[in-house]
Amino acid sequence: MKTIKRTFAELAQYPSAVLGLVIIAVFVVISIYAVIAIPYQKAVDLWRGGERIWYKTPKMVPPTWVNLFRAEKLPDTFSLNTLDDASTKQATPSGDGQKITITLDFDYNYDSFPQELSLYFTSTFAQKAPFVSAVWVAPDGRQTRLVDYALQSPKQTFRFSQDKKLVTRLFGKLPQEALFAVPKSDPLTPLKGKYQIQLQVTTFEKDSTVDVEFVQYGQVYGMAGTDHQRRDLSIALLWGMPVALSFGLIAALGTSLAAMVIAAFGAWYGGWIDELIQRITEVNLVLPFLPILIMIGTFYDRSIVTILTATILLSIFGGSIKGYRAIFLQVREMPYIEAARAYGAGDARIILRYLLPRIIPLLIPALVTGIPGYVFLEASLAVLGLGDPVLPTWGKIIQDAEFNGALFNGLYYWILEPAALLMITGLAFSMLGFSLDRIFNPRLRGL
Amino acid sequence: MTETLQPSPVRKPSRFGALTRIAKYTAVRLVTLLFTVVVGVYLTIMIANMGGYVDEIRRGEIGEKIQMLALTDKTIKNLPPEARAKRLADLIRLEEKRYGLDRPFVVRSFSYLADGLTLNLGRSQNMTSDSGSRQVRLILLERLPSTLILFGTSNLFLFFLSLFWGLSLSRQYGSFWDKLVIALSPLSAAPGWFYGIFLIVLFAAYWKILPFGGMVSSPPPAEPLTYFLSMLVHMILPVLAITLSSIFISTFADRTFFLIYSSEDYVEMAKAKGLEAKDIERKYILRPTLPNIITNFALLLIGLWTGAPIFETIFNWPGLGRVTFQAVGLYDTPVIVASTVLFAYLLAITVFLLDFIYALVDPRVKIGGGEGKAS
Numbered sequence: 116m117k118t119i120k121r122t123f124a125e126l127a128q129y130p131s132a133v134l135g136l137v138i139i140a141v142f143v144v145i146s147i148y149a150v151i152a153i154p155y156q157k158a159v160d161l162w163r164g165g166e167r168i169w170y171k172t173p174k175m176v177p178p179t180w181v182n183l184f185r186a187e188k189l190p191d192t193f194s195l196n197t198l199d200d201a202s203t204k205q206a207t208p209s210g211d212g213q214k215i216t217i218t219l220d221f222d223y224n225y226d227s228f229p230q231e232l233s234l235y236f237t238s239t240f241a242q243k244a245p246f247v248s249a250v251w252v253a254p255d256g257r258q259t260r261l262v263d264y265a266l267q268s269p270k271q272t273f274r275f276s277q278d279k280k281l282v283t284r285l286f287g288k289l290p291q292e293a294l295f296a297v298p299k300s301d302p303l304t305p306l307k308g309k310y311q312i313q314l315q316v317t318t319f320e321k322d323s324t325v326d327v328e329f330v331q332y333g334q335v336y337g338m339a340g341t342d343h344q345r346r347d348l349s350i351a352l353l354w355g356m357p358v359a360l361s362f363g364l365i366a367a368l369g370t371s372l373a374a375m376v377i378a379a380f381g382a383w384y385g386g387w388i389d390e391l392i393q394r395i396t397e398v399n400l401v402l403p404f405l406p407i408l409i410m411i412g413t414f415y416d417r418s419i420v421t422i423l424t425a426t427i428l429l430s431i432f433g434g435s436i437k438g439y440r441a442i443f444l445q446v447r448e449m450p451y452i453e454a455a456r457a458y459g460a461g462d463a464r465i466i467l468r469y470l471l472p473r474i475i476p477l478l479i480p481a482l483v484t485g486i487p488g489y490v491f492l493e494a495s496l497a498v499l500g501l502g503d504p505v506l507p508t509w510g511k512i513i514q515d516a517e518f519n520g521a522l523f524n525g526l527y528y529w530i531l532e533p534a535a536l537l538m539i540t541g542l543a544f545s546m547l548g549f550s551l552d553r554i555f556n557p558r559l560r561g562l
Numbered sequence: 563m564t565e566t567l568q569p570s571p572v573r574k575p576s577r578f579g580a581l582t583r584i585a586k587y588t589a590v591r592l593v594t595l596l597f598t599v600v601v602g603v604y605l606t607i608m609i610a611n612m613g614g615y616v617d618e619i620r621r622g623e624i625g626e627k628i629q630m631l632a633l634t635d636k637t638i639k640n641l642p643p644e645a646r647a648k649r650l651a652d653l654i655r656l657e658e659k660r661y662g663l664d665r666p667f668v669v670r671s672f673s674y675l676a677d678g679l680t681l682n683l684g685r686s687q688n689m690t691s692d693s694g695s696r697q698v699r700l701i702l703l704e705r706l707p708s709t710l711i712l713f714g715t716s717n718l719f720l721f722f723l724s725l726f727w728g729l730s731l732s733r734q735y736g737s738f739w740d741k742l743v744i745a746l747s748p749l750s751a752a753p754g755w756f757y758g759i760f761l762i763v764l765f766a767a768y769w770k771i772l773p774f775g776g777m778v779s780s781p782p783p784a785e786p787l788t789y790f791l792s793m794l795v796h797m798i799l800p801v802l803a804i805t806l807s808s809i810f811i812s813t814f815a816d817r818t819f820f821l822i823y824s825s826e827d828y829v830e831m832a833k834a835k836g837l838e839a840k841d842i843e844r845k846y847i848l849r850p851t852l853p854n855i856i857t858n859f860a861l862l863l864i865g866l867w868t869g870a871p872i873f874e875t876i877f878n879w880p881g882l883g884r885v886t887f888q889a890v891g892l893y894d895t896p897v898i899v900a901s902t903v904l905f906a907y908l909l910a911i912t913v914f915l916l917d918f919i920y921a922l923v924d925p926r927v928k929i930g931g932g933e934g935k936a937s
Contacts, residue, residue, distance in 0.1 A: 131745065131748070394594070394597070394598065394601075397595075397598040398598050398601045398602045400598075400602075400909065401599060401601075401902075402602050402606060402902075403886075403901070403902050403905060406606075406871075406886050406887075406890060406901070407609055409871065409886075409887060409890045410610055410890050411609070414615070414616070414890075415612065487751035488751070491752060491756065495753065495755065495872045498755070498872055499871060499872055499875060499887065513759070522759075522763060522767045527767065527768075537752070537756065538756070541751035541752050544751065545747075545748035545750070545751040546748045549747060549748055
């Protein structure tokens with residue numbers, strides 16, 4: 116306890132260590148929040164949901180906050196649903212069915228045009244389909260007829276840009292631009308103000324209902340933007356955090372603890388045990404680490420648990436075991452070990468109670484400094500396409516972005532967001548680890 | 563390896579004793595290293611074949627291929643049913659023989675091992691070199707120059723830069739630059755490919771002054787000089803990425819290393835004697851650090867032979883790392899084994915030679931001197 120307190124007191128004198136600790140603490144809190152707010156199954160479902168879940172988001176757009184740095188504001192993404200706001204619907208009976216008037220109001224105060232506009236109709240009917248006619252009203256009162264048709268299926272989508280008639284009515288211009296444009300402007304400039312979509316719906320049956328959702332696919336979305344499958348990147352960024360932290364921590368902890376214990380046993384018992392450990396270490400040196408991980412990912416299983424286990428197994432007999440062994444060999448000859456032997460302590464007791472604690476001051480900095488390596492290893496494998504098949508991780512975002520030419524197309528946010536998070540994580544742990552090294556390692560203290 | 567570094571006992575052995583000691587040590591060392599290489603390579607073979615499971619995948623692939631052939635090839639299609647079945651069975655047997663599937667995997671695994679160890683690299687199963695050859699030797703040789711050029715240039719640059727910078731920082735310990743390098747050393751937590759992404763964003767995507775990747779512009783320039791210049795331009799970003807990712811940590815390590823050596827008692831003694839600073843540095847500080855520097859350098863040299871799959875993917879560099887990656891994807895055991903064997907041999911030879919080089923440069927080290935160690 117005292118040592119921990121003293122260590123913290125010493126750490127407080129290194130600004131980089133304090134910064135590193137704060138970042139790690141924040142990331143841990145965010146990770147816990149992520150796991151609670153989006154449970155595992157939900158995260159996986161969202162990430163693998165496809166267009167069914169992500170129909171309301173635009174394709175490959177940067178996050179909303181890029182507007183803070185832009186003079187020309189990019190249009191945001193939003194949706195208006197008659198199910199959410201019943202006041203938009205007014206119904207009067209007519210014949211067997213109803214006449215429904217739907218008005219959807221929204222403000223448009225942006226300096227460029229949205230990616231796409233869509234109306235999603237949800238209807239219930241038995242035989243006779245409801246009839247819909249929609250009109251677009253600009254702030255200056257101009258009206259444009261959007262569509263008049265009978266809904267053919269209970270779920271029907273009207274995409275503005277894909278409707279040939281509408282495009283013809285707008286003289287061949289893209290609807291999502293022409294509808295928002297100042298009349299006769301060239302190049303098209305958006306007219307700011309209040310827009311309205313008026314829908315007249317006629318139903319022909321008693322229980323027939325119609326609901327409509329208008330979606331404006333802007334050029335920005337959410338906290339993190341979206342990818343090529345319209346997925347909100349913030350989910351992967353959030354979920355990538357606990358994945359990265361736990362992968363790094365478990366791998367570093369597992370590797371160094373196992374290496375320490377094995378080295379202690381080897382040094383204490385000596386003889387063939389020590390010899391065997393040394394031979395395994397040399398064989399391990401010959402094994403190609405990354406290709407073997409790639410093979411395991413390609414042939415067996417890409418799940419993060421498999422990769423983690425393989426990583427730990429391949430790293431245990433690494434260079435650190437030799438360093439630990441050398442120290443244990445020195446410690447073994449110390450008088451206090453001899454004293455322990457004299458009072459009749461058994462082998463296990465000496466190893467666990469007297470040998471291992473001696474090395475912990477060396478172990479902790481090595482452990483903390485080792486974490487970023489494993490975090491980046493997971494990302495590296497993901498970049499090669501060997502990331503966990505279901506979990507969203509930072510590395511997988513980078514791979515998606517690389518694969519879809521994010522850099523060629525100027526979609527920097529897509530690659531820079533996960534990269535920045537990786538970098539911050541790596542920096543935090545290595546800043547802390549370097550300071551711990553200087554505190555615990557007396558050879559470095561003065562240097 | 564480290565145990566041989568222990569200082570020799572003071573007693574002076576006879577010349578004859580030294581010779582037998584060296585011979586014995588050399589023999590033991592060679593045997594253990596060979597054992598290491600054999601076990602390492604055999605393990606790789608087992609992993610690369612999933613302990614024989616790849617055979618099943620292969621059989622499935624062959625069956626599918628022959629079925630496709632039966633559907634498309636008119637000469638087979640027009641045969642009477644019995645003759646067709648026989649012809650297909652023959653084709654399958656032939657194809658299985660080509661992959662060596664007619665022999666049990668255990669037998670084959672040892673022939674892979676024997677071929678690998680005798681550097682009889684043979685032919686690949688699926689991969690071809692860019693010039694269309696199936697020779698594993700050619701597949702690897704074709705990519706070797708590009709890997710050596712890129713990683714050789716950057717790692718040598720890095721090695722000497724950090725060495726000299728570290729040395730100069732150790733002289734001006736506590737100065738602004740010293741503190742800066744210490745402060746920046748955590749930056750090395752990120753690997754080279756990671757800095758590569760940032761550099762590509764800046765220089766290729768945003769400022770558009772350097773290429774995104776590749777080794778030469780496309781189509782490759784015909785003239786040697788323009789070819790060379792084009793390659794030089796394509797190398798700027800990768801070299802910069804490798805340098806950025808390691809320069810601070812290696813400078814920091816070298817500087818600390820030199821500082822530890824310059825605080826030894828014999829250096830203080832030399833200073834007290836009033837020797838010239840230049841002499842102190844050369845004879846008392848640099849000389850004892852030589853074995854470590856040589857080790858690092860040797861490990862760097864053999865490290866070049868593996869390439870770096872991720873780095874090469876990011877920069878679209880046609881190197882050895884990507885060959886290995888492709889070979890894994892195609893279950894091409896001969897190529898995987900060949901690259902492992904080459905690396906294992908190089909490592910073993912280097913480790914073996916280093917013991918002797920230590921003895922040459924460091925009079926405190928005696929070959930085989932550590933054999934009578936306590937453990």
